[in-house]
Amino acid sequence: MVLRWILLSVVLIGLVGLVGRRNVLSKVLAMDVMNTGVISLFVHAGYRAGPRAPLLGDGAGAYADPIPQAAILTAIVIGFATLALLIVYVMDISRSCTTLDASCIERRSRR
C-alpha cells in the first residue's frame, strides 16, 4: 500500500515538473517521469496476488498476475517512441530558435 502511494507521488512529481518548468526539454523529461510512474503502477497492480514470477512448472505458489505486466510492455514502447520523437524535434526547434523557453518559442512561432 505504501509502495502504491509512492508510485502515485512519482506521477504527481512528473505533473509538477510538466506544469512548473518553462524549459521545453524539462517538460518532456517530466512527462517521461509521469509515464514511468504509471508503468510502475501497472507492474505493482500485478504484484497484488504474490511476488513470484508467473512461469510454468515453477511449482505452486502466490503468482503475480501477468496480464497488466504484459499489457504495459506496449505502453513502455509507445512512451519510448514519443520521448524519442519529442526530443528530436525539440532539438530541431532549439536550433532554429536558439532557446528552449516555451513562451519564447510560442512568440517566435506566431511571427
Added chain:
Amino acid sequence: MTFLSLAVFLPFLAGLAVLALGRGGRLAEGGTGVAVTVGALHRLAFSFPPSDLVLSGPFGVHLFIDDQSALFVLLAGLVVTAVAPEERERPPFQGLVLLLLGACNAAFVSYDFFNVYVAIELVTLLGFLLIRWGGGLRRTWAAVKYLMTGHVGMILYLLGCLEAFGATGSFSMAGLADLPPLALLLMASGLAVKGGLFVLGLWLPEAHGGAAAPVSALLSAVVVTTGLAPLLRFASVEPRLLGPLTALALLSFVAGSLLALKEDDYKRLLASSTLAQVGLILVVPALGAQYALYHGLCKGWLFLTAGRMPHRSVTFMARKGLPWPLLLSLLGASLALSGAPFLGAPGLKESLGEAMSPPWGGLFKILALLTPIYLLRPLLGRPRLIRQGGWQKWLFPLLLSLSLVMMGHFLGWTPSHSVIPAVVTLLLGLTVAFLLPLPGEGKGGPWALENLENLLGLSVLFAQVLLLVWRWLP
C-alpha cells in the same frame, strides 16, 4: 474476418510497402481507400449481425464489429480516397497516411480499453509526423503541442485503465457497466483530449489549421473520431456519463462556434468549426456515428477546397469574392453542414434536436443558428469568373453535389414538416452573417489559452475538477 483484413491489415501492409519501396504512393493510397470503402459499404448494405471476436485466448485482444464501427471505417476509407488525388507530397507521406488509416480502423473495431489505447497512441504518433510535414517552426511547434497534450491525456486514460482492471480483472469493454466512476471519468477525459472536446481540445485549431490541406482534411474528419468512437460506446452502455457528456458537448459547440466567428484565417475557422461539430457528434450517442460520417465528409471537402484557394483571409474572401467553381464547392459543403434542406443529411440534424430531452433540444435549435453564420459569412462576396482552366475546374463541385445527393439518400431526407424551420434558420443565419462586421484582415489567430503552458495547465485543472466530481458522485 474479410472485413477486418480489408480495414486493418490491408492499409498496414500497403503502408509498409510504400515506405519500403518509396514509390507508387498515390496509387496505393487510392486503391486501399477504395477497398476499405467497399468493404465497409458491403457490411452496411447487407446488415450483417455484429461480430464479437476474441483473438488468441480469453485474455487476448477483444474486437467488436457492428454498424457503428463500419460507419467509422467507411468515413476513413472515403476521406483517404478523396485525399489521394489532391496530394503533392513525395511517397513516404502516402505510406504514413496508409498506416494512419490502419491505426484509425484498429481503434474503431477495438473493444478493449488497452487496445484502444495502443491504437490511439499510434494515431497520435503518425498524426504528429503528418502535421509537421513540410517543416517550418510554426508547424513543428503545433505538432509538439499536439503530441504533448495528447500524451498527457493518454496518461490519464492509462490510470483509468488500471482502475478498471482492478475492478473487473480484465481490459474488455464488456465489463463497462461494472466500472467504478473514477475509472470511467479518467478514461473519458483522456478520450476527450484526443476527441477535441472544448477546453481539453484547444490544441485543435493550431494543429489542424497549420497543417497541409490533405492532412487537415484527414485530421478533422477521421483522426478526431478515434477519440470519439470509444466515447460513444461508453455513453451507450453507461447512462451515468450521459449528463456530463451532453453538457460538455453543448459547451464545446458554443465555444467552437464563437472561436470560428472571430477568426480571419479560413483554415483556422474550419478547425474551430471542427471543435464545435465534435460536440454535435457526442450530443446524441445513438446518432453519433452517422453524424460523424456526415460531418467528416463535409469538413474534408471544405479543407481540400481551402487548399486550392489562392489566399486564406476570410475578410479578403468576403470583400473580393471567389472564383465560381471554388465558391460552388464551398457553398455546397457549407450549406450541407448548416442543415439546409435537400442537401447532405438535414433529416439527421433534425432528429438530433428531437432526440434530446426538452430543455436541451430547444437550446440546441437556437444554437444551431451559429453554424450558418460563420460558415456562410466568407462566401458572401460577389463571385468572379475565371477564364483559364478547362472543364476540369468544374469536376470538383460536380462531384460534391453528386455525393451530397447520395448522402441524403443514405442518411435520410428532410421530413416535410421541418423544411420551413430549416429554411427559416438558414435565412436568419444569412441575415446575421450579412450584418455582422468582418473580422478584418490578419485578425484572430491563436488565443492566449492555446499556448503549451495553458494547454497542459488546462488538462491538469480538468483532472482536478474530475477528482472533485468523483468525491461527490453517488
